[in-house]
Amino acid sequence: MKMIWILALKELRDGLRNRWIASAILLLATLAIVLSLMGSAPTGSVKVSALDITVINLASLSVYLIPLIALMLSFDALVGEFERGTMLLLLTYPVTRWQVIMGKFAGHVLILFIAIFAGYGLALLFMVVMSGGDFAGWQAYFTMMTSSLLLGAVFVALGYLVSVLVKERATAIGSAMGLWLIFVVLYDLLLFGALLLDKQQVIGQKLFSTLMLISPTDSYRILNLSMSEGVSQSAGIAGIASNAGMSTELLLSVMLLWVIIPLTTTLYLFQRREL
């Protein structure tokens, strides 16, 4: 455990040193505040709190942004150290390979935790102050932050998988971007495209729900859009999803699996890697 902490702390310090954390906080806080200002316009007719609207807007944005941030953080984690030669020396120290992976993972998740909770937290504070102390809907907001962290963890793990598979950093950047495109854009596009073309309705609601569920980004979306009464009323698809029997536990488990599977695969490949 001590080794993992030492390695995690190194990653955290790297994040502080290169202003990575500071920039991420600034980016997330600014976006959240801008969205909250824009989002307060339609509140009038629908009876939902300003925070609920912001959760919908932020979740829709985070689903693009958080994976991107997480992949940028992780794609270099292994291939970078192989390429520069620092891994060679590190592995002659009294650390096991799984400790190296878990240490990096803990460090990167910690960085994301700070960035998300400080960035979105600042925005939350801003909104509460602006609305004269209206806390209504904070639970949904909190869930949004927590699930954003989980979404980040998913893409950190996927980034490691890319990082252990490729031979060069340049390939890792390309592959990470490809991964982002598939998970965040293409999968949904194909899914909805198939649905539109499916005139015979071969794809039933059950299959469609399952296809949505197995994607970590869709799980994240559904989770946040169906979170609170107020949110699910104002978000279109969410109602469908919650009716399909997707409990919060199920959605979280799916995302957790998306962390565990790439991470263990990375570990397996890293163990077999010769230096």
Place this chain on the structure above:
Amino acid sequence: MAEKEVRANNIISLESVRKQYGKDTVLHDINFNVQAGESIVLVGHNGAGKTTLMKLMLGLTRPTSGTVEVLKGNPVLSTAVEQRLSLGYLPESVAFYDAMTGREVLSFYAALKGASQQECSNLLELVGLSDASKRKVATYSKGMRQRLGLAQAMLGDPQLLFLDEPTTGLDPLLRQHFYELIDKQHKKGATSIISSHALSEVEARANRFVILKKGVLVACGTLDELYQQVSLPTRINLKVQAGQASVVAERLGSDARIQKVNELDKDGLTLLCSKQEKMPLIRYISNLGEVVQDMQVIPPRLDEIYSYFMSGATA
């Protein structure tokens, strides 16, 4: 019995080790043992397999066949973590985390090895990096990186040192300083494995040499043992009375025991003879009388022995 006892003292033992990368066999059937306190030098041309051999002993890569045992354990297993506590490694052209300062790098490695911050300061002082310790490693020169590399290898008072071409990029003074550090560690009972191209530098410092050629261990032993294996001539330098060089040369030139006589100037000459004929010849020369004023016997040097093994004179 005796054999078993020797085995028990082995700090490193390689048995029929073969290493293949794809279709390329980089090491063929390597057998050799290292005992505690020894100082071993690995020599060989570029690509002879020195670095691969070190990586095998460090557990960074696994042998295709054969067994590697270091400090009584298999270095590739996760249980080797214990052994790595008492191990120091300086890779060839060492790389560090460039964004960190020298001090931060060393502190990070010290934490992993359970070494104290005080030890970091001492080591930085010892390698002469105290003043530069607050600077980023990216700004370091090659020599400074090498010194930082040495400092990290010395963390935690290692019992076993692996140094891959440690003195490249160091100026002569630093080289000397570097060997003093290694000697200090030897006095504490440490074992060292050094790979080097600087043969004249390591000649007097190692007690055993391992010569690798295209992945084959062609020779292993002390300088004297290697000398016995080769048929290289011994050189004898003579200083004779002024103007007598040609006379002596003529006299010795007819002697069948001498392979070659070279007249250097009017009072100096050089003879080459086989090691078997060396002693009889020395006795004979001593009997020549006043005319011979001084004599120097020079056995083949490591670089000559090395060239001999490299030239393909062996199977």
